[in-house]
Amino acid sequence: MSVSAINQGTAPSVMASNEAVDGGVSARVLRAPVDPLLTLGVIGLGVCSIMTLHSVTRGFIPSSPNYYVDRQAAYLIVGLIAMLVLAGFDYTLLRRIGRPLYVAMLISLLAVRVLGHASNGSQRAIQFPFFAFQASELGKVLLVVALSGFIVDRFRRIRERSNTAQVMLVGLVAAMLVIVQPDVGSGLVYLAITFTVVFVAGVPGRHLATLAAVGVAAVGLVLVAAPAMGVHLLKPYQEQRLTSFLHPSTDPQKQGYQQEESKIAIGSGQKTGDVSAPQTTLDFVPEDDTDFVFAAVGERYGFVGAALVLSLYALVIWRVLRIMTLAKDLFGAVLSGGVLAMLLFQVFINVGMAIGISPITGITLPLMSYGGSSVLATLLALGLVQSIYARARATHALKGRDLAVI
């Protein structure tokens, strides 16, 4: 264990200057301030996104075929820089401002109700010059931070039922605000985050079992029992979208149409895909730049391309999971767990939607779907994870255990 290693581990933010003085080149590579594989996965997904969107969006605005690609590239670059900056930032400071962040999130979600402009029948974003701010996307990250802080602060009460209930309530309030936008998909992401945070923090198993039972009962009530009694807690189209994957249809009038066309697009990609990608290019799959971008990947690049994208996601999630176990404190572990839940849930539900095994929800595919809010929120969340990685490495180094890169 060299001196420089300890130096770097303890103060990554000043690492560069220290390295310049006494660090070897090999040490610098081995002890990069960020998780290299996680970064590689993120960059790989960014490249896949640009390649896919390049062909999908070429015809959207005939006068400027690169409009969408240029913007997505800008979002990705800005997001990557933000991620690297956050990696050097000490995430533990966030624990103290958890409450203000939560309040800020609630305000931003409410602001969308007041100031937002409607798109596709729901009010989700506030229009700024050059940018439509979609509060629910950033809200996911804020919720992860706030909930983690909240539950860690009250760690002594972790075995109390009321504590679990209170934490769940905090998450539920945010989720409901999103669901009424209406954005059921993001609301489900919030719930997944909340549940995972509670799970990772170490809430007793019986609490989790109760929560799971309540969750199942709620789904049953909203989608089956209440509609049967004539009470629609969701709008009928929302109900249909959530259940139509169970009974696919090619009727363009029905909600399952998009999903069926998406399946056709992906299936017709076969092993290696078809670069002309007629199914998505000719608009049979709507939203193939955003929610259904995976259909474009599947049709254009086939099983090879789709499996590659899934592998990149698996890589990212594996790294996040690993960082969760290495985190130097519970806050970091819970925070990583929340980000992991956010990514895993979104990837599974979005890809599942495109291949017809999960409900149709307006959930984006992280980093792949076109959209600044989603890209930036995802990269900010991963920036926090990188920061946790950096601190963890420092701690382990201090304890005399070197942290292998992989």
Next chain:
Amino acid sequence: MISRQAPRPPDSPRIFVPPALALRAAILGALAVVLFGVLLFRLWYLQILSGNQYLQQANANRLREVPTPAPRGEIVDREGRALVENRVANAVQIAPSELPQTAAGREQVYRGLARVLHMRAGHIRELVGKGYDEAHYAPVTIKTDAGPGALTLLAERQSEFPGVIQQPVWLRSYPFGDMAAQVLGYVGQIDEAELARRGFRGVLPGTIVGQAGLEYYYDSYLRGRPGAQKYEVNAAGEAEPAAIAPTPSVAGSNLKVSLSLGLQRSAEQALLEGIDHARAAGKPASTGAFVAMDPLTGELLAIGSYPSLNPSIFAKPRTKAEYKALTGQGTSEAGEEPAPLTDRATEGLYPTGSTFKPITAMAALEAGILTPQETLGAGTCITVSAEKFCNAGKQEFGNVGLVEALKVSSDTYFFTVGERANAYGDVIQNMAHKLGVGRPTEVDLPNEIEGEVPDARWRQEMNHRQERCEREHPRDPKGKCGYVSEIKQWSVGENMDLAVGQGALQTSPLQMATAYSTLVNAYLNNGNGWKVTPHLGLEVDAPNGALLQRLSYPPQYKVHLNPYDLGVVFEGIHKAASEAGGTSAPVWAGWNQEAHPVYGKTGTAEVAGKVEQSWYMCYVADPTRPIVIAVTIPQGGFGAEAAAPVARLIASSWFGAPKRFIAGSSKTN
């Protein structure tokens, strides 16, 4: 070793990661593995296992086909001269996707096009709207046959007519107008009912198919296979500009028929002359039919019905009333009305008059109830069961033998034979059926009639039908049932009427020609004849003329007749056409009987309330090209007056003899 002091942990109080975290992380990891496994397995299923099926669905999604019509095969005569051919016309079409985007721009195109095509702009707008609703991607036909002037103009000023295109289409053309129209038939777009029919299996809606005559009967050969113009469409059903190679159409095969163009044309001319002659003589003749057949093979050399029509009128839709006028449906009696769609040669139902007598004679001879030498028929009339049966014009031929009876057409002779035959059952009826009267001839044309040779069983059936109708309409039997028949038993009188081709006998010129042909080939083959199958189709040829299939219409069965009896009958009808006193001998005056002996029989059918129907049946012998000719002119008068001269003109044309129309004056049947 440690040169600097280790930094203080940045956060305090520190909360250490509980060991349970490892387990929970493992659970999360396992969940992630399972979820990714599910996604990958599903992807594998969709893309690798079911990829082909989804690819087909994707193609079905985006590819639309517009059939391009195939040119129909031509119909050519026995020497290969076209009777029905195709004409290429350019249809003016509008491709909705290439029209100007603005409504004003589209209106301008419609108005400009309306001026060029002499249509209303509103009509064009309507057509485009309707077509676009049916299929966004497909071009809409505005006018099928626009004429060369309009087409040139449109081609030259293409920039002024965005979205207007020209598509070649095949139209049926009839170089000889109304010649043999009922036999050739006509074509039209397939309708719902036809689509369901077996013969049209696999035919696309909108295809032009044969609707009548040979066009209908041989449609599967003539039709060809349509090609397809493929279009790529987007989700909204609009055409995308993509070059997809069209599937070319396959032209239909040509049909070679046995008709002889020259004979057909002169026969129709001759029939018209005969009808004109009858009208000049004060007879109300307005219709007629003829059949000329090779008696050995059944090949139809000419066949026609008057009045006729030019089938090209079916290029545009008819109203119901117009169609009824063409078919004669909805009028009291089809035979009376002009009804040019009715092929009187195969669908006409007539009594034949004395042209039936050779059949009666053969029947009686074969049954052994008559010898050629026996003399019968003295007096002007004979009385059977208080009913008088008289010679036409109350003539007196005395007791004559069979040859003389046929030559002068003695009714009293054949009445006597009919009376005698009745005692032996269906002697005459059986012979008539065997020779092809009252039975479908199985000619290769649709809508052939069966006809009727009346007998006791037929009479019973008529009685039943009449009784049933009267039971159903007890109030007004006469009015409701018309007058199907009076209730009576089969009588000897009815058999006597049949013996001279009168009474309830109903047959067509084609059936009579078939019967005479059967007699002729038995006569020529020492009594071993065969019932020929009259037919028109000879060959199916490729568009380049190469033989694809020889059509075969073999005789239906053998007919054995006593050669001596046949000799007597043919002697009788030869004398009738060649010897002084023969019923049609004057008509054949100057005919070279040595080279081409004529065996002919006149007929004058009496139809209640109408002028007599003129008939003539003849066989003109030739070592290589024998011919049987049947001619009938309803309301044309005596057989020798109208029908026989027409038959002579047809024979003249066939053998290249000078054409002379000589109306006979024989007033016998």
